[in-house]
Amino acid sequence: MTDIAAAAAVPQISPAADARLMLAAAARWRWWEFAVWIAALAAIVVFPRNLLLLNEIAILALFALSLDLILGFAGIVSLGHAAFFGVGAYAAGLLGKFGYGDPFLGLAAAAAVAAVLGFATSFLLLRGSDLTRLMVTLGIALMLLELANREAWLTGGADGLQGVTIGPVLGLFDFDLSGRTAYLYSLGVLFVLFLLARRIIHSPFGLSLRAVKQNPLRARAIGISVAVRLVAIYTLSAAFAGVAGALSAQTTQYVSLEVFDFIRSADVMLVLVLGGVGYLYGGIFGALIFKLMQDYLSAITPQYWQFWIGLVLVILVLAGRERIGAQLTRLFAPLLRWRRA
Amino acid sequence: MTVALETRNLVKRFGGLVATDDVSIAFQKGVRYALIGPNGAGKTTLINLLTGVLRPTGGAVILEGADITGMAPHRRVQNGLARTFQINQLFPEMTPLQTVGLAVSERQGHGREWWRLAGGKREVIDEAAAILERFGLTDVMGAETKVLPYGKQRLLEIAVAIACRPRVLLLDEPAAGVPEEERHEILDIVGGLPDDVTILLIEHDMDLVFSFAQRIAVLVNGGLFMEGAAKDIAADPRVREVYLGEGGHG
Numbered sequence: 001m002t003d004i005a006a007a008a009a010v011p012q013i014s015p016a017a018d019a020r021l022m023l024a025a026a027a028r029w030r031w032w033e034f035a036v037w038i039a040a041l042a043a044i045v046v047f048p049r050n051l052l053l054l055n056e057i058a059i060l061a062l063f064a065l066s067l068d069l070i071l072g073f074a075g076i077v078s079l080g081h082a083a084f085f086g087v088g089a090y091a092a093g094l095l096g097k098f099g100y101g102d103p104f105l106g107l108a109a110a111a112a113v114a115a116v117l118g119f120a121t122s123f124l125l126l127r128g129s130d131l132t133r134l135m136v137t138l139g140i141a142l143m144l145l146e147l148a149n150r151e152a153w154l155t156g157g158a159d160g161l162q163g164v165t166i167g168p169v170l171g172l173f174d175f176d177l178s179g180r181t182a183y184l185y186s187l188g189v190l191f192v193l194f195l196l197a198r199r200i201i202h203s204p205f206g207l208s209l210r211a212v213k214q215n216p217l218r219a220r221a222i223g224i225s226v227a228v229r230l231v232a233i234y235t236l237s238a239a240f241a242g243v244a245g246a247l248s249a250q251t252t253q254y255v256s257l258e259v260f261d262f263i264r265s266a267d268v269m270l271v272l273v274l275g276g277v278g279y280l281y282g283g284i285f286g287a288l289i290f291k292l293m294q295d296y297l298s299a300i301t302p303q304y305w306q307f308w309i310g311l312v313l314v315i316l317v318l319a320g321r322e323r324i325g326a327q328l329t330r331l332f333a334p335l336l337r338w339r340r341a
Numbered sequence: 342m343t344v345a346l347e348t349r350n351l352v353k354r355f356g357g358l359v360a361t362d363d364v365s366i367a368f369q370k371g372v373r374y375a376l377i378g379p380n381g382a383g384k385t386t387l388i389n390l391l392t393g394v395l396r397p398t399g400g401a402v403i404l405e406g407a408d409i410t411g412m413a414p415h416r417r418v419q420n421g422l423a424r425t426f427q428i429n430q431l432f433p434e435m436t437p438l439q440t441v442g443l444a445v446s447e448r449q450g451h452g453r454e455w456w457r458l459a460g461g462k463r464e465v466i467d468e469a470a471a472i473l474e475r476f477g478l479t480d481v482m483g484a485e486t487k488v489l490p491y492g493k494q495r496l497l498e499i500a501v502a503i504a505c506r507p508r509v510l511l512l513d514e515p516a517a518g519v520p521e522e523e524r525h526e527i528l529d530i531v532g533g534l535p536d537d538v539t540i541l542l543i544e545h546d547m548d549l550v551f552s553f554a555q556r557i558a559v560l561v562n563g564g565l566f567m568e569g570a571a572k573d574i575a576a577d578p579r580v581r582e583v584y585l586g587e588g589g590h591g
Contacts, residue, residue, distance in 0.1 A: 015479045016470035019438050022483050023460025204446045205455035211432050211443055218430040221392070222444040222505055223418035224452060232453075 027202040051179035057291045058186040059247045064271045064283030066240030072278030073201055074233045075213035077130045079265050080137030081241055083144050084114040086259035088242025093161045093255035101167035103250055110246030111239040118238020122231045145260035160256035182251035209233055345370040345539040346509045351400035353386055360386040362563035368539055375542045375550040378560035384543050388511055392424050393417050423507035425498045427514045433487035437478045437497050442469040444504035476500040492523035509539045
């Protein structure tokens, strides 16, 4: 920060100094980012009755963030991201069932198992079109669903995994019925992993992913091994999704076969598109919008609430986020000018 | 003289079509070459074989004495063989600064560093800024590439290749599609590239070819028709017949 201030004080700056400032500016925190996290924390006090819902939102946001890492930053489409959510959930759930209930141990195990699965399956996605990738990811999630269904001795099969016992967070905070510990725990994990993701996308590695997404031919022509980068980000994304699954298993103390469900993979894509792909906050905003709409609409019309989600999605995709964004910006332009002045 | 890049009996068949027909040619270190030939002579196929985009049906590609015939394209770049594309291949939503900075950072081996913010390495930024300045891109280095005028994008195309600090550089029609008034900018840049870099220029523009190249290789129907000093090629009646005559159509 001091060298930015020093550079700004000199009226004539060299192109190199200018370049440094420009790159540093890209990674700087915006005011609204602070607002998002403060609001998330403040929600505990403001909505003490809705902590279980907030917990679900935080978990879904993390799951969508994991998808954003591959879809938004590396251009890998997936219709089977629930595979990683699911193995993470079962890993943490099984640990809890067999007496290893420490929450962070469960998270680590879930991340590791999901990462191994992500690494192993990433090689199937290196070649081929978007359609191939959609089908391969979909197929893997389906296989895992049936595997979990068949191996009922371990997973509980269609009855779900019962008897999951999770110890207190850090040995201090028991999971309570109101969901207060659950929400704080999930929010904390989301925040830490978000910081990691934010760091990564603004790193040289993150920049190279964007290059690979935008033009793999040129990326190779500047010496980037496209395959290695894709394997790396897919593995990381899988680990994130595994952690989201673990949070779900730990905070509900239950795992059902639905963790692998196709609907879950489709929903997370929907959530990410609702919130916007490729700027890291899409998962958070999308999860918020999705869950609030679900909560509100399903109270009014329990059977048909997805109609409205579908409508919003269609409008958003057809009208284009940029155009809607531009309208909003114009609406708020006087306010922004006032803030700058 | 040492050989920078060489092909030995290089053959590429697409089904029944022979796109590259037994081409053996040696490019000497530090010499400027032009590769010419009528449309469909196999120039682009040859470039794709040299850079590894295509695998040859037979023969070998040798870079500084090492056989690179089976080497992946990105590894060839790391070994000093860079290229530009006839049709711009850039990163539309990245800025020239990010694009050149990325190429420099990859070359310096920082590409897998995920824990550090991009723009933190002084040696990367300084070199990227110097390249952008040399190519007259400093003014626009913070704008998204897709909004740049075509001529600037063309310059960036060459700047990215230079950022890889190649010892052998393949330029695929660098001035293609550039309006007349911006052409000289490209020509100056191409003419001013470092002397120790071996350059192979593929070009239709004969003014550019003869102002730039010391030696010229002529491809016809996938085969090497002739290779020699620029003035000998210019004077050769057979070349005038097969190439310059046909060039009149294009």
